[in-house]
Amino acid sequence: MWGILSAYWPHILAIISLVMAVVAAVHAVMTKDEVRGAIGWAGVIILSPIVGALLYAIAGVNRIRRSALLSQRPGHRAGADSGRPVRIGDEEVGRLFGRRFAALKTLGDRVARHPLTTGNRIETLHTGDEAYAAMLAAIAAAERSVILETYIFDRDPLGLRIADALIAAQKRGVAVRVLIDAVGARYSVPSMAGYLREGGLDVRVFNGNIIMGLRLPYANLRTHRKIIVVDGTIAFMGGMNIRQGFTTEFAGEASAHDTHFQITGPVVADLFAVAAEDWRFTAKEVLEGEAWAIRTPIADGPAVLMRAVPSGPDACLENNHKILTGALSVARRSVRIMSPYFLPDQELISALVTAARRGVAIDIVVPSVNNLVLVDRAMTAQFDQMLKNYCRIWRASGAFDHSKLFVIDGSWAYVGSSNLDPRSLRLNFEIDVEVLDRDFAGGIDARIEAVIAAATEVTLAGLRARPYLLRLMDRLIWLGSPYL
Structure with missing residues (x-):
C-alpha cells in the first residue's frame, strides 16, 4: 500500500483536488443567490486547489437546513387570561397609523413567521446595570422555567452572578436551559459553560463545542440572539451580551453602553418559540410540558403592537x-x-x-x-x-x-x-x-x-x-x- 501511495501520490492528490473542487463549485453555483458571490467562490475554489474548497467549507456555506417547530404557541391565538384576540388586522392598523403602516404589516406577515400582536408591554432598559438587575430579579423569582440564549456569556464577576442565580433556580426546582454560541463561548478562558455545567445546568454550545472546535460546514454561522424567557411570561431581548464591561458597577464611568428590553404580553410566546427552536436544533430536546407552558395575558391599559422577527441562515434568511x-x-x-x-x-x-x-x-x-x-x-x-x-x-x-x-x-x-x-x-x-x-x-x-x-x-x-x-x-x- 505504501509503495502505491509513494509512487502515485501526485495522481491521487490531483483526483482528490478535482473531486473537492467540483463538489464545492457545484454547491456554490447551486446555492448562492447572488451572481457575484457564486462567481467569486467558484473562482477561489478553482484557482486554489484543495485550499479553496476548504475555505468554502469554513466560510462559504451560509445556510442551515433545519425543520421548524410546528407547535402553535398560545400567543398566536387569544389571550388565555382575557379571552380577547391578540392578532390585529390590516384595517385596524390602517385606522390607527395610516395605510402605509398597514402595508408594512402585510410585508411583516409575509416575511416573518410570527404575527403582529396587541396586548404587549415593552420597557426600555437603558444601561447594563439596569438590564442585568432586571434579569437577576426575574430569574430569582422564577417558579417553573428559564431559557437563556446568548452570543457572549463572560466568566467575569457579572457573568458569575447571573450564573449563580441560574444555578440557584435549578436547585429550587426550576427547569433551566442555557445556550451559548460556540464563538461567543470562547471570549472567556476558561469558558462559562464549564462553570454552569459544574453547577448542574444543562448547557449547550450552538454550532460547535468548546474542546473540539466549530462544526463544519457551518463554522461561520453563529447565534447572535440574546433572549431570556422566564416562566413563559416575561422576556428580555436586545443587544446586550452578558459582560461586566457594560456596567458602571464593574467598569466605572468608562463602561460601554447598550440598550435592552423587558417584554410581557403575547409576543413572549414567539420569543420563546425562537429560543426553543434553537435549543431543539442543538440539544435535540423539545421543550414542552407544564414547566414550559406559555402564559401571556394581555396587558391592562395601553397596549403595544409588536412582532418577533427572527432572522438567520435558514428559512428566515434576510x-x-x-x-x-x-x-x-x-x-x-x-x-x-x-x-x-x-x-x-x-x-x-x-x-x-x-x-x-x-x-x-x-x-x-x-x-x-x-x-x-x-x-x-x-x-x-x-x-x-x-x-x-x-x-x-x-x-x-x-x-x-x-x-x-x-x-x-x-x-x-x-x-x-x-x-x-x-x-x-x-x-x-x-x-x-x-x-x-x-x-x-x-x-x-x-x-x-x-x-x-x-x-x-x-x-x-x-x-x-x-x-x-x-x-x-x-x-x-x-x-x-x-x-x-
Whole structure:
C-alpha cells in the first residue's frame, strides 16, 4: 500500500483536488443567490486547489437546513387570561397609523413567521446595570422555567452572578436551559459553560463545542440572539451580551453602553418559540410540558403592537433585511439609525439614499470609539456613498455604544440584536422586534436625538482630507467586510 501511495501520490492528490473542487463549485453555483458571490467562490475554489474548497467549507456555506417547530404557541391565538384576540388586522392598523403602516404589516406577515400582536408591554432598559438587575430579579423569582440564549456569556464577576442565580433556580426546582454560541463561548478562558455545567445546568454550545472546535460546514454561522424567557411570561431581548464591561458597577464611568428590553404580553410566546427552536436544533430536546407552558395575558391599559422577527441562515434568511427595506420605503419624515457596526449592502444603501432623495431626513449614528477597529475602518470606507446622497452620519461621543436602534417617523421602531452589517443581515441568527407604537418609538427617537446633540458630524470634506494611503487601506479592509 505504501509503495502505491509513494509512487502515485501526485495522481491521487490531483483526483482528490478535482473531486473537492467540483463538489464545492457545484454547491456554490447551486446555492448562492447572488451572481457575484457564486462567481467569486467558484473562482477561489478553482484557482486554489484543495485550499479553496476548504475555505468554502469554513466560510462559504451560509445556510442551515433545519425543520421548524410546528407547535402553535398560545400567543398566536387569544389571550388565555382575557379571552380577547391578540392578532390585529390590516384595517385596524390602517385606522390607527395610516395605510402605509398597514402595508408594512402585510410585508411583516409575509416575511416573518410570527404575527403582529396587541396586548404587549415593552420597557426600555437603558444601561447594563439596569438590564442585568432586571434579569437577576426575574430569574430569582422564577417558579417553573428559564431559557437563556446568548452570543457572549463572560466568566467575569457579572457573568458569575447571573450564573449563580441560574444555578440557584435549578436547585429550587426550576427547569433551566442555557445556550451559548460556540464563538461567543470562547471570549472567556476558561469558558462559562464549564462553570454552569459544574453547577448542574444543562448547557449547550450552538454550532460547535468548546474542546473540539466549530462544526463544519457551518463554522461561520453563529447565534447572535440574546433572549431570556422566564416562566413563559416575561422576556428580555436586545443587544446586550452578558459582560461586566457594560456596567458602571464593574467598569466605572468608562463602561460601554447598550440598550435592552423587558417584554410581557403575547409576543413572549414567539420569543420563546425562537429560543426553543434553537435549543431543539442543538440539544435535540423539545421543550414542552407544564414547566414550559406559555402564559401571556394581555396587558391592562395601553397596549403595544409588536412582532418577533427572527432572522438567520435558514428559512428566515434576510428577514431583517426585508423588513428594514420595507420600512425605508414607507418613511415620510425621518429615519434614525443607531448601530455599532454599520456596513449595509448596496440594496440597503439604495433604499436609504432613495428615501433621502425624496426628502426624508436620514440620520445614522455610529460610535466614535469602536471595539472592532477593522469594522470601523470598513464602515468609514462606505460613508461617502451615503453622505453625497443627502444622508447625515454622526460619530457619537463618549464610550462605545453597542445599541441597535432603528425608528421611522417617530411611530415604528425595530430593535434587537441585528447590526446593519453583512454578518447580521445574512450569516448570524438574530432576533428583533418591530414595535408599532408612538410612545415607544418616540422614546427611541429621543434617545438617538440626545446622542446626536453631543455627536460630531461626519462630512465628505473631512473624509476626503484624510491621507490617500489611509483611505486606500480602508477600502482594502472593506473588501473583506462580509466576514469581519
